[in-house]
Amino acid sequence: SSQLSSLPLQILFYVNGIYYIFYFLATLAMIVYKSQVFSYPDDFLAPDLVVLFLMAILEVPRLYLGCKGNLTEEEAPLGLSLGVTVGSVVLCVYLLAWQTYVLWADVLLNAVLLCAYGLESGLKVMAIAAFVS
Amino acid sequence: PADTGGAAQKRASGAPAPVTDVARLCVCDLLVARCDANCCCDPDCSPEEFSLFTSCSVPVVVGDSHLCRQKAAVYSLDVEANPPERIFQLIDQVNPSIFCIHATNYKQALHLRPPEMPTPENFDRLLDEFGSAAFSAEPEGWGVATEAPGPPDANETRSYQYGAPIQTEDAFLRLPSPVVSSWCSDANPAGFLVNQATKCIRSVSVEKCDSIQGLSMLFYINSSILAVPKSSQMVNVTVQSIVVQSLDGTRTLLEGADGLRLPLALDELCLNIVLGVSYHITYTDTGAIIEAAAAFVLGAISKEALSVQQSFQISFTQANTKPVPLSGNPGYVVGLPVRAGFRPQGYPFLAGLLTNRHSQLTILQSTPSQDCLAAQGARAPVRFGYNMISGCKLRITAAMKCQPLAQTLLDVLKGQSFPEYVASFGNSQAQDVLDWVPITHLHISEQRLSNTLQSSCQIPVSLGIEVKWTKYGSLVNPQARIVNVTATLSSTTLKQLPSGRERIIPVTSSVVFTDISAPAEPGYKAWPTINIKLPFDFFYPFV
Numbered sequence A: 001s002s003q004l005s006s007l008p009l010q011i012l013f014y015v016n017g018i019y020y021i022f023y024f025l026a027t028l029a030m031i032v033y034k035s036q037v038f039s040y041p042d043d044f045l046a047p048d049l050v051v052l053f054l055m056a057i058l059e060v061p062r063l064y065l066g067c068k069g070n071l072t073e074e075e076a077p078l079g080l081s082l083g084v085t086v087g088s089v090v091l092c093v094y095l096l097a098w099q100t101y102v103l104w105a106d107v108l109l110n111a112v113l114l115c116a117y118g119l120e121s122g123l124k125v126m127a128i129a130a131f132v133s
Numbered sequence B: 001p002a003d004t005g006g007a008a009q010k011r012a013s014g015a016p017a018p019v020t021d022v023a024r025l026c027v028c029d030l031l032v033a034r035c036d037a038n039c040c041c042d043p044d045c046s047p048e049e050f051s052l053f054t055s056c057s058v059p060v061v062v063g064d065s066h067l068c069r070q071k072a073a074v075y076s077l078d079v080e081a082n083p084p085e086r087i088f089q090l091i092d093q094v095n096p097s098i099f100c101i102h103a104t105n106y107k108q109a110l111h112l113r114p115p116e117m118p119t120p121e122n123f124d125r126l127l128d129e130f131g132s133a134a135f136s137a138e139p140e141g142w143g144v145a146t147e148a149p150g151p152p153d154a155n156e157t158r159s160y161q162y163g164a165p166i167q168t169e170d171a172f173l174r175l176p177s178p179v180v181s182s183w184c185s186d187a188n189p190a191g192f193l194v195n196q197a198t199k200c201i202r203s204v205s206v207e208k209c210d211s212i213q214g215l216s217m218l219f220y221i222n223s224s225i226l227a228v229p230k231s232s233q234m235v236n237v238t239v240q241s242i243v244v245q246s247l248d249g250t251r252t253l254l255e256g257a258d259g260l261r262l263p264l265a266l267d268e269l270c271l272n273i274v275l276g277v278s279y280h281i282t283y284t285d286t287g288a289i290i291e292a293a294a295a296f297v298l299g300a301i302s303k304e305a306l307s308v309q310q311s312f313q314i315s316f317t318q319a320n321t322k323p324v325p326l327s328g329n330p331g332y333v334v335g336l337p338v339r340a341g342f343r344p345q346g347y348p349f350l351a352g353l354l355t356n357r358h359s360q361l362t363i364l365q366s367t368p369s370q371d372c373l374a375a376q377g378a379r380a381p382v383r384f385g386y387n388m389i390s391g392c393k394l395r396i397t398a399a400m401k402c403q404p405l406a407q408t409l410l411d412v413l414k415g416q417s418f419p420e421y422v423a424s425f426g427n428s429q430a431q432d433v434l435d436w437v438p439i440t441h442l443h444i445s446e447q448r449l450s451n452t453l454q455s456s457c458q459i460p461v462s463l464g465i466e467v468k469w470t471k472y473g474s475l476v477n478p479q480a481r482i483v484n485v486t487a488t489l490s491s492t493t494l495k496q497l498p499s500g501r502e503r504i505i506p507v508t509s510s511v512v513f514t515d516i517s518a519p520a521e522p523g524y525k526a527w528p529t530i531n532i533k534l535p536f537d538f539f540y541p542f543v
Helices: A007-037 A042-072 A075-097 A104-132 B004-013 B123-130 B217-221 B402-414
Strands: A101-103 B060-062 B069-078 B085-094 B101-104 B196-203 B237-245 B251-253 B264-266 B269-283 B289-302 B307-318 B362-364 B379-381 B388-397 B421-423 B436-445 B457-473 B478-494 B502-515
Touching (some): A007 A104, A042 A075, A075 A104, A101 A104, A104 B101, B217 B237, B217 B269, B217 B289, B237 B269, B289 B307, B362 B502, B388 B402, B421 B478
Parallel strands (some): B237 B289, B269 B307, B436 B478, B457 B502
Antiparallel strands (some): A101 B101, B060 B069, B069 B085, B196 B307, B237 B251, B264 B269, B362 B379, B421 B436, B457 B478
């Protein structure tokens, strides 16, 4: 009756979910602020908003699949969640480095999120290794 | 960091490259190659000049303050040192706010983009993008027509619009007018249906009088007018009449003159130079010109004349109509004649009135001789708003009979055809009888109480016309409307004179305009009412 599910991973999923809600609202508010204070033409504003919403859309299945995989000790959903995490990382890097205006607050939020993704990925790999063996 | 690609383009087209290095930027450096006072960042200043400064007008040069980290050039004066010297420091300025810009991928965010320099290649694109109505191409059909005429469109009916320049064979119908100064400019076009009258001065010289274009009749009737814009149908300008003005100003109408009279230099005079042109254009109701006539005033100039004043006029008449000049639209305009007319006898009640030029409301006009009997016929039109008083003196001798004298005086005061009705609005039509106000006649006769039984001779000595008018219509644009016209004839008794004696009595006539407008009451719209009603089948199943 050894428990293969990873407790730290589950805690991390929970914290990630709450943090992501805050991150999404903060980034959206900052984009609105930037569009008012700086010159933000529409063809630069559109990609930034698209990336943010895409990341939000990806986050939900990512966390759901991760939780499900971890709790049911199946490697397939966990593997899928890992794949989606790669996409989220790319989008996060875009918002960190390739946004039209990268504020210091943007750098902080995205860096924290990247750290969380990195840690999660590591724990997922360990959990998959544990489930497979 | 300067944009190298952009810099190369700028160098190619001659505009200076944008400077973004704060160490080299100096806002107060206005004088080239000379030191500006109190400008610490001026590269043209030497240390001796720096020592003379009292303060730095520009203490720090920095880029966008939103950036998190940036270089700043700080200039200050060290007044403690002897001599005072300028201190220049290049420091890193940090913005502590959490919302400072860490990086940006949008180049134009931080510096103004240098504008694209127009070249022959990109000019049309730039004009489309940035040129608006102010820089649009010239209106069609303007100037010398070098563009090929478009394919004739049979269905398209072209016509002149109000104010459109009247086109002729080569350019447009010219009405020389003073532009900026009083000198004639020949480039003023005549606008369709725009009645204009201009006066301007043209410089002349007797030697070159036949070479100056604006002095010759040919210049004004040379090119034919296009009947409609961009058509091939031409209307020739005919010479309606020629009036010749002599050097002292007397004008004579030349009988049977249709031909062209070109300027002729004769000894010390130059004859047949144009002093005035009056164009009369007849148009149809579809906006096409069918006739054009020009009436000329030709004159002569002497050797000493350096300039001559020319006057030009253009008027438009619709074909098959007899124009009646309006005195206002609709209210009377101050200064325009009061329109009047007669109702023809024997016609039914709803018939119109006769108005012609001779039935204006007129008043006796004072003449220099001041003799009533000699000045018969001189009358001045009554102009709206202008109170007038005029008069003459009548010399009565013993031999004059009463009745003919009274009749003569009545003619002098009232004129040959004193109208019966006056138009209440400036644009009243003759067929709207209700728009016309009848003239009320009052007769005041001065009678001595003691001689009431004697039938004495009454002669009219004064006619006073009182025109009562009111403001009609909206508060912001009131129109003048004549409400009442009263003609008061005052008579006096003429005593029989002993033979050989004469008497001079003054005869006066006056016109007074009185404003009887009621004080204005602003009318406000009623508050909107809320009209809530449920649909009739609102309670459907239950009702």
